[in-house]
Amino acid sequence: MIKNTDLFFSRAKEFQNKRREIMDTYEKRAAQLEDAKGSKYFTDEMKKATDARDSALSALKDEYREYFRISLDGMAKANGSRGMTPPTDEELRLVQLLKMKDSVTQQELDAAANTLKGNSTCLAILTEIAHKQGFVRGYNNYSENKEMPVDVAAEHVKSLAGWLNDFMEHDTGRAARVAQEHHARMYGGEQAPLPKRPLFETKAECFYEIARMSGDTLTAFCNAVDGE
Numbered sequence: 001m002i003k004n005t006d007l008f009f010s011r012a013k014e015f016q017n018k019r020r021e022i023m024d025t026y027e028k029r030a031a032q033l034e035d036a037k038g039s040k041y042f043t044d045e046m047k048k049a050t051d052a053r054d055s056a057l058s059a060l061k062d063e064y065r066e067y068f069r070i071s072l073d074g075m076a077k078a079n080g081s082r083g084m085t086p087p088t089d090e091e092l093r094l095v096q097l098l099k100m101k102d103s104v105t106q107q108e109l110d111a112a113a114n115t116l117k118g119n120s121t122c123l124a125i126l127t128e129i130a131h132k133q134g135f136v137r138g139y140n141n142y143s144e145n146k147e148m149p150v151d152v153a154a155e156h157v158k159s160l161a162g163w164l165n166d167f168m169e170h171d172t173g174r175a176a177r178v179a180q181e182h183h184a185r186m187y188g189g190e191q192a193p194l195p196k197r198p199l200f201e202t203k204a205e206c207f208y209e210i211a212r213m214s215g216d217t218l219t220a221f222c223n224a225v226d227g228e
Contacts, residue, residue, distance in 0.1 A: 026053040078227035124149035153224035
């Protein structure tokens with residue numbers, strides 16, 4: 001049975017390749033018409049090319065939204081069915097002590113993380129304590145077994161859905177678009193064409209390109225949402 005993250009990757013790769021074919025066809029036609037720019041023929045033919053591109057892209061997105069919905073639903077279901085490893089008495093006492101304290105130092109949090117590294121649920125609670133104390137850093141990466149807590153994985157699934165929408169709607173990177181929009185607001189004028197998204201070939205490249213997820217975080221996420 002194919003894993004949820006493998007299914008997501010295969011669908012995303014299909015989508016990007018089909019979209020690139022549509023865009024290549026459009027851009028090739030636009031280049032062919034360049035010498036006729038300014039004429040009625042150019043205007044009519046560019047409208048045909050643009051309409052064909054937009055129609056093909058709309059049909060492609062409609063088709064793959066359902067594929068991605070099935071994949072994301074599978075991730076959420078697999079993650080929600082996981083059991084949590086209960087903390088030991090020592091781990092539980094430590095977490096409760098930290099939650100009771102009005103002020104906790106960075107050194108205390110770091111020391112606690114080393115003690116709690118065998119239980120990802122405790123590390124997630126420790127991260128919440130750190131954030132409430134005003135510390136930006138988290139402690140989920142301390143986990144020895146690279147297990148991602150259920151609630152953390154659930155948030156990643158939600159975030160992935162949001163990033164996926166951006167990926168489907170735009171053939172260019174979000175950072176490039178934001179930078180161009182800022183430049184247009186500040187200085188106006190004609191903007192250079194935005195760079196295309198790089199084509200990914202591997203699962204790791206896919207998750208990094210779409211959701212900036214990589215390394216141990218990606219490994220833990222896959223373990224959490226792929227099921228048995």
